[in-house]
Amino acid sequence: MLKTNIVDLELQNWTIEQRRHFHMYPELSGQEYKTAEYVIERLKEFGLSPDMHFSAPNVVARFQGTEGKRTIALRADMDALPLQEDEDKPCVSTIPGVMHGCGHDGHTAILLAAAKWMTANAKMIKNNIVFIFQSSEEESPSGAKKLVEEGVLNGVDAIYGIHLMSDVPLGKIGFAEGFAMASSDDFDIIIEGVGGHGGQPQDAIDPVYISTHLIQAFQSVVSRSLHPLHAGVISIGGMQAGHSYNVIPHEVKIQGTIRAMTFDAAQMMYEKTEQLTKSICASFGAIGHYQYTPGTPPVYNHPEACEVAKKVIIETFGEDAFTELQPSMGAEDFGFYVKEKIGAFINVGMKSEISQYPHHHPKFDIDEAALPAGIKLMIQFALKG
Structure with missing residues (x-):
């Protein structure tokens, strides 16, 4: 068992420094070039070289284990959000309109710290490790999809990722087994009609x-076409029509x-939504x-990876730390990895007075007391994954 100390x-203080650096200099999805440069500099300090087979600003590095019978991939995401941060904090973004409002600064710092520890304790690491610092989790095109297409999972036996969560209490760690997070796909519809006078709708x-x-019919897809035990949601987020009181617009x-x-x-x-759009119109x-x-x-958490993760959590933090979570209709492009390979996505709790606001909120903040738990999980997954 890995001792919790x-x-x-x-290392904890070093990780906090890294997290605050990333927080102060956030970059949007697909634009994380300075973040990637910083990550590469740190990795080189540890004796690791980036694998140049993968497209920037993604960063991938490999560690050769003492036995190398298994290969474990560990993933962190690096992108920030197009939000103006509330400045009433000790550490704030220096980039107007951009902030780390989801915890990715913490994820990147945690994986860097795990890489630092592993290279310093190389004799303890029997497995080969693939460190994945991924671009563009928040927006399409997905960085995970791109990396999978480029072969980042070739030869990988299992992959693990973590997410710091402001709605899970600090000190609790858990996941949902099986389908844990929803898919996320978008649609755009144009209803092309014939415009006219508001007083003469017959023309x-x-x-x-x-x-x-159409909007009413879409809800029947969920209530009448979807299996009652299989969760699904169709939500309309935008609608543009006319601009006048008495003009029927040409299109919506x-x-x-x-x-x-x-x-x-x-x-x-x-x-079904495509069929209904065409037929109703x-x-x-x-x-x-x-x-x-x-x-x-x-995101599908494979049972064999969940077994490893639960054992790691209980052995490292105690039985009281593990919490079985409900599936979420939120989405995560970690789903591209576990669609191809065995893996699990773990939620690390940090809900506290410091981290009381939801993700993607201008006041969102990380409780840095949760960072050590993330580092220990990554190290344990490397050892036992």
């Missing part, structure tokens, strides 16, 4: 009226998201244009 105060084909039928634009907890449900909901004499944008697949 193996992550000493010096128009009203796309606003048609849109009400609709934007929405589809969330599903299984691969089959995601496919079915896509097919046609029934009123309008034309329905449907554009589907695939996002991220569901």
